[in-house]
Amino acid sequence: MQEVKRIKSDAVWKDAVVKYFREFLLFFFPEIEKDIDFNKGYEFLDKELQKISSRSEVGKRFADILVKVFLKDGTEEWLLIHIEVQGYAAQDFSRRMFTYNHRILDRYNANVVSLAILADDNLNFRQDTYEYRRWGFHHLFHFPVVKILDYRGKEQELEGDKNPFSVIVLAHLREMETKKDVEKRLLWKVSLVKALYDKGYTREDVLLLYTFIDWLISLPKGYDRRFHEEIVKFEEVKKVPFVTTAEKIGMEKGLKEGIERGLKKGIKEGMKEGMKEGMKTGKVELVRQLLIRKFGSIDREMETLLSNAPVSKIDELALAIFDIKTLEDAKKLLLRV
Secondary structure, rough: OOOHHHHHHHHHHHHHHHHHHHHHHHHHHHHHOOOOHHHHHHHHHHHHHHHHHOOOHHOOEEEEEEEEEEEEEOOOEEEEEEEEEOOOOOOOHHHHHHHHHHHHHHHHHOOEEEEEEEOOOOOOOOOOOOOOOOOOEEEEOOOOOOOHHHHHHHHHHHOOOOOOOHHHHHHHHHHHOOOOOOOHHHHHHHHHHHHHOOOOOOOHHHHHHHHEEEEEEOOOHHHHHHHHHHHHHHHHHHHOOHHHHHHHHHHHHHHHHHHHHHHHHOHHHHHHHHHHHHHHHHHHHHHHHHHHHHHHOHHHHHHHHHOOOOHHHHHHHHOOOOOOOHHHHHHHHHHOO
């Protein structure tokens, strides 16, 4: 379970960096941000990064991001951004950073600036250098590192900052400080989500950051239900529901309806059917809202395809939502055998 959560945390970290790339640099590495010419755009190089990973690393990847940028002086630069999200000290961390950097240089003849974010809770883990000496030979590889724990004591400043990464850093800090106090953890999780509205974020921003908070700050089942009940009440007041909550509501609604049908068909079978239908209802609503947010609206054909598509296709579309360019592409994905 801990490994699954780590992988999911890596995924939401990567989603955040990709969506808010400039804000990421501005928050963590402002000296780099000011040198980049964002008018010329930038390009994420996922395929290149996959090619330099060895087979033994498949399934163990961290939130690594390779991006090509253009500097204001006209030169081209590659940035390798490595997000280390784990709760223990990886003794080979700096060597792995060096290895990735060297592989890219060797394969693409491109100099790479490696950057690292350490989001673990180990104060003593702060590797930023790989060095080797022998018989007069000296190799030194040093890279900038930001440690999330270094923001402790700056919580009030983070609360007033509109940069999305202020929310992400604050969420990490609250998660670390409440590991042994579930009541306090619940209060902070509710507070963090409610605060998203006060920063003037768009619905899409709220969705992504809400998802980050929801997965990072986990709660026991009973407390998780209390959290979502509190958010539902808050949503009703604001009259702008979160899509992620709609998914959970859909699951619960489907379960309830399934149990009612179970009185006629058998309680056990009814619960199974209700959970299945509820999960699909929630996932369809999630993807539907994301499509509307991205394309402004969806037509009747898309509505029909969503309703009739198997859960596997809905999941596939949800994962591909940010790469799809047109509504027709989304339709083709659902129709693809």
